[in-house]
């Protein structure tokens with residue numbers, strides 16, 4: 001039997017075919033999960049097209065900064081999934097471009113709020129709304145983070161602060177939701193060529209450097225993050241929660 005037969009997954013953060021969220025959707029669907037994609041308004045065209053590639057996939061529009069849109073998206077998921085949700089994927093991040101170009105010391109109050117709101121608070125806002133749909137049978141929540149939360153990656157700036165807040169939120173959510181058998185984890189992915197990553201200057205050269213230095217002597221691909229997500233959201237990871245798992249060809253262990 002497929003690993004996720006009968007499981008229902010709501011995925012936030014698909015923008016196009018390069019999105020990590022899309023790779024995760026494909027990995028989960030390949031093991032039998034039913035998928036719903038929540039998209040940001042401006043991505044509608046691409047997401048509706050992608051959704052046709054996985055049978056029985058539905059879509060819902062949601063700006064994660066808007067509480068009423070989050071309420072509506074989870075209400076729609078509850079309707080489509082008959083009041084149950086097994087898997088929540090949070091693959092969303094944003095910082096205003098100027099915050100990733102200017103010196104970190106020049107981070108603005110408004111830029112800080114926006115980055116932390118969209119990239120970190122949104123996980124808490126989603127968890128609150130997913131809990132009622134998950135708590136009867138347990139479930140899985142998974143988010144995407146980056147190593148810049150712990151080590152300085154020049155130009156990642158306020159997004160690194162947001163990732164640190166996101167990782168801390170994973171631990172607090174894992175603690176609170178554990179009694180309902182709801183697991184909460186994060187994947188810390190190596191650099192991948194996506195819309196969000198292209199907003200960080202120096203990204204391409206860093207990806208090249210990582211491919212040479214990482215123990216596996218190569219970069220990673222979106223599908224490898226998708227398969228790690230399948231593991232973390234599936235039965236084989238049933239005792240894992242509050243974990244930040246690196247999927248980066250081992251790059252994070254290197255000191256030089």
Ligand SMILES: NC(=O)c1ccc[n+]([C@@H]2O[C@H](COP(=O)([O-])OP(=O)(O)OC[C@H]3O[C@@H](n4cnc5c(N)ncnc54)[C@H](O)[C@@H]3O)[C@@H](O)[C@H]2O)c1
Pocket residue numbers: 012013014015016018019020021039040043062063064065090091092093094118144145146188189190191192193194195196197
């Ligand atoms: N690409 C990488 O190298 C890399 C590495 C580690 C972690 N990540 C993380 O993976 C996640 C997915 O990013 P990606 O690389 O697939 O890029 P992406 O651009 O494909 O995905 C980012 C998504 O965030 C969504 N988003 C932004 N603001 C939103 C809002 N207000 N409301 C709703 N959705 C909003 C965008 O629509 C988009 O779908 C992000 O958290 C990112 O930080 C990426």
